[in-house]
Amino acid sequence: MNRITGINNPAYLHHTDNKEEANGKIDGDFTQHLQDCGLISTLFSISQTKEGAQAIEDSLVIVKDEDENILEYNVTFQGTGETYTITQDELKQLKEPDEDGRQYATGDDDVAIFERAMEMCFEQSDDETLREILNNYPNENAPDDTLYGVTPASVSYLLLGKPFETIKTHKDTEEFKNEVSYFIPDKTYAIADFYGNEVELKEGHLYTKMNKSVDDKYLWLKDNESQEKFIINTEDFCNNIFNPNEENATEHARKMLDNFEQNPLSNSIVFGTTGECSIECTNGSVYEFDKAHAYSVIKVDGDKVTIANASTPDNTRYFVDKNSLLNLESFWLFGSENQDSEEMIIEDMLDKEAVTYYPNILCLLKDMLFGSKN
Numbered sequence: 001m002n003r004i005t006g007i008n009n010p011a012y013l014h015h016t017d018n019k020e021e022a023n024g025k026i027d028g029d030f031t032q033h034l035q036d037c038g039l040i041s042t043l044f045s046i047s048q049t050k051e052g053a054q055a056i057e058d059s060l061v062i063v064k065d066e067d068e069n070i071l072e073y074n075v076t077f078q079g080t081g082e083t084y085t086i087t088q089d090e091l092k093q094l095k096e097p098d099e100d101g102r103q104y105a106t107g108d109d110d111v112a113i114f115e116r117a118m119e120m121c122f123e124q125s126d127d128e129t130l131r132e133i134l135n136n137y138p139n140e141n142a143p144d145d146t147l148y149g150v151t152p153a154s155v156s157y158l159l160l161g162k163p164f165e166t167i168k169t170h171k172d173t174e175e176f177k178n179e180v181s182y183f184i185p186d187k188t189y190a191i192a193d194f195y196g197n198e199v200e201l202k203e204g205h206l207y208t209k210m211n212k213s214v215d216d217k218y219l220w221l222k223d224n225e226s227q228e229k230f231i232i233n234t235e236d237f238c239n240n241i242f243n244p245n246e247e248n249a250t251e252h253a254r255k256m257l258d259n260f261e262q263n264p265l266s267n268s269i270v271f272g273t274t275g276e277c278s279i280e281c282t283n284g285s286v287y288e289f290d291k292a293h294a295y296s297v298i299k300v301d302g303d304k305v306t307i308a309n310a311s312t313p314d315n316t317r318y319f320v321d322k323n324s325l326l327n328l329e330s331f332w333l334f335g336s337e338n339q340d341s342e343e344m345i346i347e348d349m350l351d352k353e354a355v356t357y358y359p360n361i362l363c364l365l366k367d368m369l370f371g372s373k374n
């Protein structure tokens with residue numbers, strides 16, 4: 001198996017220009033330096049949609065002086081309604097390594113601005129929904145770095161006002177019992193605990209395995225959001241929750257990808273690996289993806305899924321077989337499942353000049369899309 005990278009890579013597609021000055025668009029080359037692929041891939045995914053690009057542009061106000069020199073950038077997040085300010089001098093400092101070697105994204109200034117604004121929001125905001133999201137996915141590997149491993153759900157909440165749906169699959173029961181430390185139900189389940197009391201494993205909550213009994217008969221689980229702890233029978237959990245959930249989660253992931261194909265203007269998806277994995281591409285080659293990394297889903301066309309690695313300066317593209325992706329033993333999928341509005345579809349068609357000279361163009365397009373009512 002060969003890892004496919006670089007300019008001679010058939011997956012390679014250069015999509016941006018060498019633009020740096022901020023304009024409310026993710027439209028220039030950039031290089032990630034922090035360990036925040038979750039943030040970077042989500043920002044990039046959202047920027048590729050019509051609705052998302054508009055939300056990003058609307059959230060940034062650039063303040064200039066009388067001579068058109070930039071003074072500061074004000075970022076107002078749709079989710080929290082809060083505004084965070086970064087001065088031009090601060091932006092220049094962000095893009096240079098500090099005394100610890102920490103450096104925000106270089107290239108397109110918009111990326112570094114949103115990185116820093118989100119970091120301040122994660123640290124300072126008292127917004128209840130945001131705090132619940134962050135508490136549900138705690139940063140345990142690098143607690144002093146707010147952006148390390150940030151969940152895409154928090155980024156989508158800030159930019160779009162709604163958290164991404166979170167899908168997590170494990171599939172291998174024995175691996176889950178012995179190695180995996182967490183579980184995320186794709187829907188809410190009820191089960192009897194060790195004492196016979198009914199407990200709920202809630203949809204989208206992250207449950208951490210605390211420890212196991214000597215004979216492996218019981219699981220100690222903690223709800224990361226509520227901090228509630230309980231003991232359940234391992235066999236009951238695997239038979240009645242784990243195995244059904246894995247089938248449900250994979251089907252949910254398929255439906256999310258299909259919905260993305262049908263409604264590309266208002267939906268974003270981020271794919272995440274939990275370990276190094278090999279994925280078949282549409283021409284039969286095999287891609288080896290990075291361990292514990294996030295990728296942006298850019299397009300779905302039938303069984304062909306286009307994924308971008310936004311962490312690379314050229315945003316390398318991979319053309320992946322959908323079934324190969326869904327058959328992985330373990331993966332994350334974060335995304336939205338909206339329906340493109342009639343108005344948005346019409347606006348997009350007009351923007352692309354799909355039709356040019358008709359006296360009643362809106363009526364024509366509605367008839368084309370949804371059928372004549374006459």
